[in-house]
Amino acid sequence: MKIRKLVLGPGVTNCYIVSDGQDAVVIDPGFEPQRVASVLAAKRLRAHYIFLTHGHYDHILGAPGLRSLTGAQIVISQPDSDCLLSPVRSLASRAGMRQTPAEPDLVAPDGSVFMVGGMEFRWYITPGHTPGSSVIICEKAMFSGDTLFDGDCGRCDLPGGDYSKMLASLRRIASLEGDYVVYPGHEGETTLSREREYNGNMLEALGQ
Numbered sequence: 001m002k003i004r005k006l007v008l009g010p011g012v013t014n015c016y017i018v019s020d021g022q023d024a025v026v027i028d029p030g031f032e033p034q035r036v037a038s039v040l041a042a043k044r045l046r047a048h049y050i051f052l053t054h055g056h057y058d059h060i061l062g063a064p065g066l067r068s069l070t071g072a073q074i075v076i077s078q079p080d081s082d083c084l085l086s087p088v089r090s091l092a093s094r095a096g097m098r099q100t101p102a103e104p105d106l107v108a109p110d111g112s113v114f115m116v117g118g119m120e121f122r123w124y125i126t127p128g129h130t131p132g133s134s135v136i137i138c139e140k141a142m143f144s145g146d147t148l149f150d151g152d153c154g155r156c157d158l159p160g161g162d163y164s165k166m167l168a169s170l171r172r173i174a175s176l177e178g179d180y181v182v183y184p185g186h187e188g189e190t191t192l193s194r195e196r197e198y199n200g201n202m203l204e205a206l207g208q
Helices: 033-042 063-070 078-084 163-174 192-198 200-205
Strands: 002-008 013-020 023-027 046-051 073-077 106-108 113-116 119-125 134-138 141-145 181-184
Touching: 002 033, 013 033, 013 141, 013 181, 023 033, 023 113, 023 119, 033 063, 046 063, 046 113, 063 073, 073 078, 078 106, 163 192, 163 200, 192 200
Parallel strands: 023 046, 046 073, 073 106, 141 181
Antiparallel strands: 002 013, 013 023, 113 119, 119 134, 134 141
């Protein structure tokens, strides 16, 4: 498995291209779909899915364009699926951003598994930042969207946010066996073992 990170748009959003051989998925193409498609083409990768960790505009605005360019299917959780259709729900209108409404191709329930090449992606719905925020795990990589950051968690003061649900989600993540490299929706990578030890929000969730 190979992971390529692109930092896209005014939201400084991390977009990940995850590949095995020529098979790939794209996670959170918030902006610049042509740039993402160009990387796929340059590396001769075929994107099967566009995974969206949640429905905020800075993670989804590039998804319809990338689907048109690549034929990949857009996947999002049910609670956030209407964000693809509503600039109010996605907060695009609040940020003064234009949004192209789009239906998802697939809605991922909690516990969904997607096979791409030799990769297995497991989908966990982890509400708190948004009702449908999700963490996606492949091998020892955790794509945490805006749920878990290095030393922090996603903000819960936006519409649909809920800190009590965030704490429950952080408890769930912390309870996973083993360690993972955490690839968040913004800023740099961390590890789950580090967050279990030092992340104040996660420690609060664990009652420590």
